[in-house]
Amino acid sequence: MNSFWKKVPEQVTRLFLMLIFLVTAFIFMRSILVPPDFGKYGHYRASAIDEIISQEIKYAGHTVCYDCHDDIVDLKKTGYHKNVACEVCHGPAALHTDDPGELKLQAPRERGYCPLCHEYISSRPTGFPQIVSASHNPMKPCISCHEPHDPKPPQTPKECDACHAEISRTKSLSHHVYVDCIECHQTPNEHKIKPREYLPSKPTTREFCGNCHSKDSTTPEEIPKIDINSHGERYMCWQCHYPHLPEAQ
Amino acid sequence: MEKVNNQKSNDIKRRKFLKNLFLSLSGLFLPGIVSAATKTGRLKDLILSLGYDPKEHLWGMGIDIDKCIGCGRCVNACKEENGVPRDPFFFRTWVERYRIYDNRETLVDSPNGAIDGFKPSINDEGNIIRSFFVPKLCNHCDNPPCVQVCPVGATFKTDDGVILVDSKYCIGCRYCIQACPYGARFLDPETRTAEKCTFCYHRITKELSPACVEVCPTQARIFGEIKKKPSPLVRFMRQHVLGVLKPALNTEPKVFYANMDMEVR
Numbered sequence: 448m449n450s451f452w453k454k455v456p457e458q459v460t461r462l463f464l465m466l467i468f469l470v471t472a473f474i475f476m477r478s479i480l481v482p483p484d485f486g487k488y489g490h491y492r493a494s495a496i497d498e499i500i501s502q503e504i505k506y507a508g509h510t511v512c513y514d515c516h517d518d519i520v521d522l523k524k525t526g527y528h529k530n531v532a533c534e535v536c537h538g539p540a541a542l543h544t545d546d547p548g549e550l551k552l553q554a555p556r557e558r559g560y561c562p563l564c565h566e567y568i569s570s571r572p573t574g575f576p577q578i579v580s581a582s583h584n585p586m587k588p589c590i591s592c593h594e595p596h597d598p599k600p601p602q603t604p605k606e607c608d609a610c611h612a613e614i615s616r617t618k619s620l621s622h623h624v625y626v627d628c629i630e631c632h633q634t635p636n637e638h639k640i641k642p643r644e645y646l647p648s649k650p651t652t653r654e655f656c657g658n659c660h661s662k663d664s665t666t667p668e669e670i671p672k673i674d675i676n677s678h679g680e681r682y683m684c685w686q687c688h689y690p691h692l693p694e695a696q
Numbered sequence: 697m698e699k700v701n702n703q704k705s706n707d708i709k710r711r712k713f714l715k716n717l718f719l720s721l722s723g724l725f726l727p728g729i730v731s732a733a734t735k736t737g738r739l740k741d742l743i744l745s746l747g748y749d750p751k752e753h754l755w756g757m758g759i760d761i762d763k764c765i766g767c768g769r770c771v772n773a774c775k776e777e778n779g780v781p782r783d784p785f786f787f788r789t790w791v792e793r794y795r796i797y798d799n800r801e802t803l804v805d806s807p808n809g810a811i812d813g814f815k816p817s818i819n820d821e822g823n824i825i826r827s828f829f830v831p832k833l834c835n836h837c838d839n840p841p842c843v844q845v846c847p848v849g850a851t852f853k854t855d856d857g858v859i860l861v862d863s864k865y866c867i868g869c870r871y872c873i874q875a876c877p878y879g880a881r882f883l884d885p886e887t888r889t890a891e892k893c894t895f896c897y898h899r900i901t902k903e904l905s906p907a908c909v910e911v912c913p914t915q916a917r918i919f920g921e922i923k924k925k926p927s928p929l930v931r932f933m934r935q936h937v938l939g940v941l942k943p944a945l946n947t948e949p950k951v952f953y954a955n956m957d958m959e960v961r
Contacts, residue, residue, distance in 0.1 A: 451709055482865075491852035495862035502898040505777045506907045531913040535769050539776050539907075563813040564767040564913060570793050570814070570827035571765050575914075 505539040512540070515547065519596055526597035527576075536560070536595065554595075561589040607634075610642065614691050621692040631655075631690065656684040748901045750855035755895055756922040756950040757909070758932040759831055761957070763916035766791055766829035768810035770908035770917065775811070777896060777907035784808045786882050788893040789833035789908050794959060796826045802959050830960050831917065833908070834859060834880035834893035835941060835949030842872035842881065842892075851890065857922075857950055858897055863889040877945050895919070922950065 452460070487493035509532040513520045516533075523529055534540050537552040555561075558580070567577040584592070593599070607628045608615030618624055628634070632647035650656065653675060659666045661675040679687060774789045775782060790809035795817065796802050807814065810829075817824070836859050843851050843859060850866040853859050861872075866889035873881045873890060884891040896906035900919075904910070909919040920929030936954035942961065953960070 451713060485849070488855065489852055490849045492849075492862050492865055495852075495860065495865065496854065496897075498862075498864065499860055499894060500898050500901050502778070504899060504902070504904065506773060506899075506904075506910050508904050508910060528913075530915055532911055534773075535911045535913050539773070563769070564765055566813075566816065568766065568814055568816045569824060570795065570817075570829055572762055572828075575765055 503541075505541050506534050507539075507541040507544040509533065511544050523596045526599070528596060528598055556588060556590060558588045561593075561595075618691045621694060623691065623693060650685075650690075653684055656690075660684075753856040754922045754950075755836070755856055755858055755900060756920070756929055756952065757833070757836075757895070757906075758918040758929050758936075758938075758952045758954060760916050760918070760932070760936070760954045761828055761830055761960075762955040763914045764791065764829040764831055765914055765916075766793060766810060766814045767913065768813045769911045769913060770831060771809045771811045773907040773911040774893075777899075778894075780891070781885055782811075783885075786885070786891075788880075788891070789831060792830045792832060794826075794828055794830060794957065795824050796957070796959055797823045798825050799823070826957060826959075828957065830953070830956075831908075832878065832880070832941075833951065834876075834895075835878055835947065835951045836893075836895060838948035838950060839946060841875040841877065841945075841947060845871040845875040847871065854897075858895050858900075859892070860894055860897060861890050861892055863887055863891070866890050877942055877947065878949075 482492050482494070484493040485491070488496075512533045520533075523531075523533075536555055540552055542550045543552050562578075562580045565577055567579050571577060589595070606615075611628075618626075628647075631650055634647040635645045637645040638647055654661075657675040658664060659670055660672055662672050664672065684690075768791055771787065771790055774780060774787075778788060780786050780788055787809040790806050792804050792806045793810070793814055794802060794804055814829075817827075836857060838857065840851075840853060840859050843853055846852075847869060848865060848867055850862045851859065851872055852862070863884075868883060868888045868890065870883060870890070873883060876892075881890050881892045883889070896904070896908075899906055905919045906917075909917045918929050918932045920927040922929060922933075924930065932954070933952060938952040938954060939956040939960075940949040940952060942949075
């Protein structure tokens with residue numbers, strides 16, 4: 448062995464020692480610099496996963512609310528908002544579910560929040576309920592008419608003008624403005640639900656108008672009156688007078 | 697004769713030398729061999745203490761473009777959950793509005809990532825042929841370019857297919873931000889490290905769904921296992937014709953879009 452080392456030229460020995468030193472230094476530095484768990488599962492620090500997993504959860508999830516607010520969850524689960532999680536509107540709830548007294552969740556009561564989903568935007572999918580908030584009762588907050596946990600139109604249209612807006616606008620300009628629609632049109636209740644199957648009635652006789660406008664009726668004096676027997680007897684009244692705006696000739 | 701003997705002794709010396717050299721060199725590999733031997737034995741600790749085995753899962757997300765109403769609740773929830781800065785340009789997920797006009801022009805906008813929803817487009821309604829919203833996020837590619845370029849191993853793919861960033865190890869060199877073809881990464885202005893969607897890894901390992909999925913009011917986002925049969929995502933994938941973003945790049949995304957227009961990129 449000794450004789451072997453003697454035969455190796457000195458410069459090679461030095462180079463060899465240098466190499467050994469460098470390799471050792473590399474291994475030493477690497478063991479210090481590379482985290483011990485690096486490469487455990489792959490080319491990364493295994494404890495990074497732990498750090499990411501230990502991040503704080505802020506959204507509690509849609510299942511926990513039922514434990515306390517069962518009444519609202521029961522109300523919501525039959526309505527159109529059944530798939531809208533509570534935290535969509537009320538915000539992240541994990542702090543609240545951990546300690547209900549500590550943090551009370553907020554509810555958006557102002558008008559600006561609902562249009563985030565329900566403002567009319569042409570890009571929205573067809574059939575999604577949308578409104579133009581500028582003309583949809585602009586002065587009222589949405590929740591004054593719509594229960595957000597079970598939203599629906601506030602009622603089935605109570606007044607005729609919900610559907611017959613044009614007639615209603617015309618009539619509002621006429622002397623017939625105080626004549627309710629139902630004085631001339633007997634309207635079955637089902638008309639509001641199935642408008643084409645249950646039609647309101649229409650006056651059919653001249654005598655119907657004569658109830659107010661005939662000479663011998665007992666209605667107030669300011670109502671114009673005519674002799675129903677001699678006034679245009681060949682025609683029905685509404686062939687000349689448009690009942691919703693009778694001033695027009 | 698003498699010559700022959702000499703040669704023999706030289707042979708023995710050489711053999712001895714080579715033997716010694718091999719032994720001493722193999723000593724250099726010893727730490728590696730030892731760690732390789734212990735690696736398999738230690739797999740079941742750390743995250744497994746949660747009762748969650750990443751090898752049993754493969755996560756993905758389905759997005760139904762026909763259902764997205766562009767309300768931006770997902771963007772908001774993501775920022776709330778993950779503490780993403782509220783300023784523009786820092787998004788782990790965002791929603792784009794596509795408007796395709798009759799002159800074949802396509803306009804894509806995403807005002808502040810749609811965190812406050814969208815305003816109606818007013819003047820050009822008549823010229824729009826198609827319009828829709830596209831939620832976007834990290835695609836958690838099966839073949840992720842961002843992981844390939846990371847010089848320090850700070851971004852990686854876990855066994856369950858999620859691409860994560862080790863923010864303590866990241867040096868903020870921005871290579872991954874450049875490499876991502878979907879623009880899903882950004883540099884956190886406070887930590888100066890790369891940030892991106894984690895599929896809410898801290899939630900999904902605890903059997904919760906990601907925050908954006910949790911709050912989506914129309915169920916436009918569906919999260920779940922790709923491979924297990926009884927998963928809402930598998931059902932979604934079976935029922936729709938699926939597309940992915942930039943399929944030609946061969947990144948093999950795990951975010952699948954249904955009802956996607958060909959204009960979507």
